[in-house]
Amino acid sequence: MTTNGNVSFWYAEDGLPAPRPALAGDLEVDVAIVGAGYTGLWSAYYLAKADPSLRIAVLESRFAGFGASGRNGGWLANTITGGRDGYVKSHGRALVGDFQRMLNDTVDEVIKVAADEGIDAHVNKGGELLVARNPAQLGRLEAMAAEQLRWPEDDAVRLSAAATRERINVAGALGSMHIPHCARIHPAKLVRGLAEAVERRGVTIYENTLVTEINAGASGAPAAAVTERGTVRAAHILRATEGFTANLAGAHRDWLPMNSSMIVTEPLDAGTWEQIGWEGCETLEDFAHAYVYLQRTADGRIAIGGRGVPYRFGSRTDMDGATQPKTIKALTGILHEMFPAAGGARIEHAWSGVLGVPRDWRATVNYDPATGLGFAGGYVGTGVTATNLAGRTLTDLVLGRDTKATVMPWVNRTVRRWEPEPVRWLGVQGMYAMYHRADAQERDGRAATAPIARLADLVSGR
Numbered sequence: 001m002t003t004n005g006n007v008s009f010w011y012a013e014d015g016l017p018a019p020r021p022a023l024a025g026d027l028e029v030d031v032a033i034v035g036a037g038y039t040g041l042w043s044a045y046y047l048a049k050a051d052p053s054l055r056i057a058v059l060e061s062r063f064a065g066f067g068a069s070g071r072n073g074g075w076l077a078n079t080i081t082g083g084r085d086g087y088v089k090s091h092g093r094a095l096v097g098d099f100q101r102m103l104n105d106t107v108d109e110v111i112k113v114a115a116d117e118g119i120d121a122h123v124n125k126g127g128e129l130l131v132a133r134n135p136a137q138l139g140r141l142e143a144m145a146a147e148q149l150r151w152p153e154d155d156a157v158r159l160s161a162a163a164t165r166e167r168i169n170v171a172g173a174l175g176s177m178h179i180p181h182c183a184r185i186h187p188a189k190l191v192r193g194l195a196e197a198v199e200r201r202g203v204t205i206y207e208n209t210l211v212t213e214i215n216a217g218a219s220g221a222p223a224a225a226v227t228e229r230g231t232v233r234a235a236h237i238l239r240a241t242e243g244f245t246a247n248l249a250g251a252h253r254d255w256l257p258m259n260s261s262m263i264v265t266e267p268l269d270a271g272t273w274e275q276i277g278w279e280g281c282e283t284l285e286d287f288a289h290a291y292v293y294l295q296r297t298a299d300g301r302i303a304i305g306g307r308g309v310p311y312r313f314g315s316r317t318d319m320d321g322a323t324q325p326k327t328i329k330a331l332t333g334i335l336h337e338m339f340p341a342a343g344g345a346r347i348e349h350a351w352s353g354v355l356g357v358p359r360d361w362r363a364t365v366n367y368d369p370a371t372g373l374g375f376a377g378g379y380v381g382t383g384v385t386a387t388n389l390a391g392r393t394l395t396d397l398v399l400g401r402d403t404k405a406t407v408m409p410w411v412n413r414t415v416r417r418w419e420p421e422p423v424r425w426l427g428v429q430g431m432y433a434m435y436h437r438a439d440a441q442e443r444d445g446r447a448a449t450a451p452i453a454r455l456a457d458l459v460s461g462r
């Protein structure tokens with residue numbers, strides 16, 4: 001029997017963390033952080049490190065690591081959310097190059113802090129492998145290879161079909177791109193270890209404490225985070241609620257909560273691994289419009305994720321990761337297509353989580369000294385690394401430091417909001433229906449990208 005939900009497979013081995021106390025009444029601190037995922041915890045970590053005298057409280061509605069940070073695919077990648085080209089237009093090529101290098105370095109920063117803090121997050125820096133599985137996907141791979149000539153910062157290498165299969169024997173692979181700036185991690189071990197590391201630095205995490213409203217500070221009065229258990233007043237309040245942001249008063253249409261779903265096999269036997277290869281433990285993705293992302297886990301399983309039910313009407317979010325049987329079947333089908341050798345492996349666990357999608361599909365780090373309010377998020381599916389840089393950037397902004405991080409293109413942006421319902425729901429359903437149709441046409445032999453996918457790009461506003 002496949003376990004369905006229970007937050008995620010990543011908690012199956014160690015169990016959910018022991019609950020921390022909830023807020024017990026009104027409180028005054030220097031910095032309050034709403035949300036204990038990677039964004040909130042990295043912000044707390046660097047703030048506490050920069051100024052140990054700061055009183056810092058993290059307010060979390062369930063438990064630290066309950067959100068995407070405890071459920072993701074474990075790709076610690078160097079991706080700039082939403083791509084680089086849009087920022088070139090607004091900020092110039094040189095700064096975007098700096099941004100890319102900063103994200104490359106951030107992969108190593110996460111690995112270093114994990115080592116320094118004694119967090120065993122199953123890190124393996126084997127890079128990421130993006131594989132084309134049909135002729136239309138190969139066209140997009142070639143386009144990416146051409147783009148890489150303009151972005152040597154990625155250090156990407158184009159691999160032939162044979163060289164691809166030598167690394168990972170993906171059935172039907174026609175070629176791939178290898179980007180070295182990526183590591184496989186165990187998401188829940190990272191977030192659990194990080195929560196413990198911030199506590200060691202004197203930060204208090206209040207769990208089972210839902211923030212319903214965040215109010216700006218004004219004329220000397222501090223900002224306030226309102227909860228059912230009391231109000232927390234602070235000179236600075238940072239919102240780090242990502243896919244759950246729509247639940248906060250006044251933020252309903254800021255970021256669309258998009259679902260991503262995953263399944264994991266039982267550990268595969270040595271004979272199966274011999275057929276598959278994958279000794280480098282690269283993270284793996286294809287070039288489908290509704291792409292899949294995979295990792296080989298430290299204990300020899302394959303975890304594969306992709307888009308299931310993309311979005312629920314009215315920005316509702318699921319609570320425990322339960323996943324529709326249809327989605328489990330679809331992901332299992334793709335797994336078998338890619339790795340026939342794993343066809344007999346039991347699917348042990350399925351789960352889902354929400355990510356935050358801004359209207360322009362690009363992440364943002366904002367802080368306003370006049371109100372004391374800041375936030376970071378909207379990483380779509382690429383926040384595992386970016387959250388660390390966001391946490392360091394928020395630290396600099398709160399402390400009033402002008403640094404290389406605070407001038408990056410994602411800082412202090414204004415993004416338009418999503419359309420009201422039912423337009424929002426119809427738009428997302430339509431977009432993914434078109435992407436799935438395009439993928440099916442390309443799987444059936446269409447040689448070039450299906451036009452319907454370009455229409456979907458237009459609808460999505462990417």
Ligand SMILES: Cc1cc2nc3c(=O)[nH]c(=O)nc-3n(C[C@H](O)[C@H](O)[C@H](O)COP(=O)(O)OP(=O)(O)OC[C@H]3O[C@@H](n4cnc5c(N)ncnc54)[C@H](O)[C@@H]3O)c2cc1C
Pocket residue numbers: 034035036037038039040059060061062063064065066067068069070071072073074075076077209210211212240241242243244245247248259260261262293305352353354355376377379380381382383384385387
């Ligand atoms: C299935 C899946 C696979 C993914 N795979 C990858 C990947 O491989 N690589 C990658 O880079 N990215 C991936 N992502 C995205 C990545 O996980 C996220 O970008 C990242 O974890 C975001 O961290 P966060 O702290 O901003 O948000 P979250 O981890 O979602 O944390 C937000 C926290 O805020 C709390 N909260 C929300 N509202 C309130 C409130 N009102 N009051 C108090 N607390 C509140 C929540 O309970 C939660 O703990 C994936 C996401 C999913 C769902």
